[in-house]
Amino acid sequence: MSGPIRHFIDLWALDGATLRALLDEARRRKLARAGWTKGRVDDDAPAAGRTLAMIFQKNSTRTRFSFDAAIRQLGGDSVIATAADMQLGRGETIEDTAKVLSRMVDAVMIRANSHADVEAFAAASGAPVINGLTDRSHPCQILADLLTYEEHRGPVAGRTLAWLGDGNNVCSSFIHAAAPFGFTLNIAAPAAYPPDAADLERAAAAGARIRVTRDPREAAAGADAVITDTWVSMGDKDEAARIAALTPYRVDAALMALAHKDALFFHDLPAHRGDEVAAEVIDGLQSVVWDEAENRIHAQKAVLAWCFGAAPRT
Ligand code: CP
Ligand code: NVA
Numbered sequence: 001m002s003g004p005i006r007h008f009i010d011l012w013a014l015d016g017a018t019l020r021a022l023l024d025e026a027r028r029r030k031l032a033r034a035g036w037t038k039g040r041v042d043d044d045a046p047a048a049g050r051t052l053a054m055i056f057q058k059n060s061t062r063t064r065f066s067f068d069a070a071i072r073q074l075g076g077d078s079v080i081a082t083a084a085d086m087q088l089g090r091g092e093t094i095e096d097t098a099k100v101l102s103r104m105v106d107a108v109m110i111r112a113n114s115h116a117d118v119e120a121f122a123a124a125s126g127a128p129v130i131n132g133l134t135d136r137s138h139p140c141q142i143l144a145d146l147l148t149y150e151e152h153r154g155p156v157a158g159r160t161l162a163w164l165g166d167g168n169n170v171c172s173s174f175i176h177a178a179a180p181f182g183f184t185l186n187i188a189a190p191a192a193y194p195p196d197a198a199d200l201e202r203a204a205a206a207g208a209r210i211r212v213t214r215d216p217r218e219a220a221a222g223a224d225a226v227i228t229d230t231w232v233s234m235g236d237k238d239e240a241a242r243i244a245a246l247t248p249y250r251v252d253a254a255l256m257a258l259a260h261k262d263a264l265f266f267h268d269l270p271a272h273r274g275d276e277v278a279a280e281v282i283d284g285l286q287s288v289v290w291d292e293a294e295n296r297i298h299a300q301k302a303v304l305a306w307c308f309g310a311a312p313r314t
Contacts, residue, residue: 006307007122008130011139011173012206016180018306019143025310026147026295026302029073038069045075046305050106052076054132055097057083057112058234062269063132063140066296067109074301079105095124102127107307113235128307130300135169135235136196141268141292142173143299146181148291149225152264157182162223162259164188164216165249165276166242167195170229170268175199178208185210188219190245216249223259226251227266228276243275252278256286264288 011019029042052071054064064080071078083089088097094117101108102125110129112118115136122129131139149156160183163171167189175195178185187195187210195212203210213219220226231246232239256265265277265287273279282289 005122005125006128006309007125008128008139008303008307009118009122010131010137011142011176011180012202014180019177019180022143022299022302022306023147023150025305026143026298027151029301030147030295030298033073039072041075042073042301046310047071047074047076047106047308050074050076050308051104052078052304053101053105053108054078054080055083055086055088055101055108055110055112056080056132057110057117058133060111060132062293062296063109063111066293067132067300069297070300070304073297074304076106076304094120097121098124098129099126101125107304130303130307133169135233137173137176138170138268139173139176140296140300140303141170142177143303144295145174145227145266145268145292146177147295147299148266148288149264151291151295152288153224153262158184159224160184160186160222161225161227162186162188162219163195163227164219164251164255165228165246166193166231166233168193168229168233172196172199174227175203175208175210178203178210179206183209186219186223187212188214188216188249190214190249192245193242216255217258220255220258223263225264225266226256226259229268230270230272231276246276250276250278251281253280253284256281256284266292269293 068078098121107128109132110118111132112134115134118131118134146156228251231242265281267289271282
């Protein structure tokens with residue numbers, strides 16, 4: 001492939017048409033393999049002869065297994081390590097690690113403690129780098145979530161999504177997605193755990209419609225989707241303070257009843273029933289959390305194919 005290396009670090013580094021094409025490609029590939037076994041390779045095998053390295057500085061279930069399934073369904077292979085297994089865990093620099101790995105594999109997915117480390121990795125890497133979650137964002141998750149919304153309810157443009165709870169990394173990626181995908185985002189978060197101010201400012205400059213409130217009922221009212229996440233993200237130390245501040249944001253049946261009658265419930269998982277979400281909601285009829293988890297595979301296949309230079313279909 002000629003041209004700049006196609007890193008996938010944050011959604012707003014890609015233009016709206018490319019992001020739209022990624023979602024459409026994900027859907028197309030998913031539909032084309034309906035009924036197939038999970039290990040069968042797509043007919044065009046766009047990653048044949050390519051290897052994806054995955055590095056984890058934090059725990060993962062969905063990101064690890066969905067990227068592994070994704071690269072294999074595209075006809076490629078994977079190698080996985082935790083940072084603790086690598087010399088990275090003994091002080092080798094991010095930059096040296098990036099230079100070495102990109103001589104050995106065709107792309108790197110990294111889940112890192114620090115967003116700056118992913119940016120430094122990408123700057124030094126000769127191969128595409130994909131953000132598999134940092135303290136600041138989780139772009140792959142939001143692509144999977146939007147794919148899920150559209151499978152159930154059609155185009156997300158013009159709809160209203162409500163984020164309730166911690167203004168965290170996953171919330172930031174929804175902020176990044178609001179302008180290019182054309183949805184309205186209502187965010188309800190406590191004063192102590194607000195959404196990122198710089199993200200909100202940049203999204204507003206890009207034309208995003210985002211409303212921020214402290215009141216979870218106001219954010220949920222009439223929404224087409226209600227979304228939450230853990231109150232204590234990986235690396236957060238102030239668990240007791242978080243639980244105290246975030247308890248009013250628990251998504252229960254009463255809160256869901258304020259949303260549109262066809263509203264869907266989203267959670268990126270892992271979930272904590274009785275904390276950020278009541279069991280009756282996450283295990284109820286409006287919940288699409290298992291589709292979200294599966295769609296990590298399909299969304300990431302589109303991302304990987306794009307990183308490998310496949311032209312997005314617009
Ligand atoms: N949603 C998500 O990224 O899950 P994991 O932490 O299990 O990868
Ligand atoms: N906000 C959570 C997401 C986990 C997938 C965390 O960063 O731990």
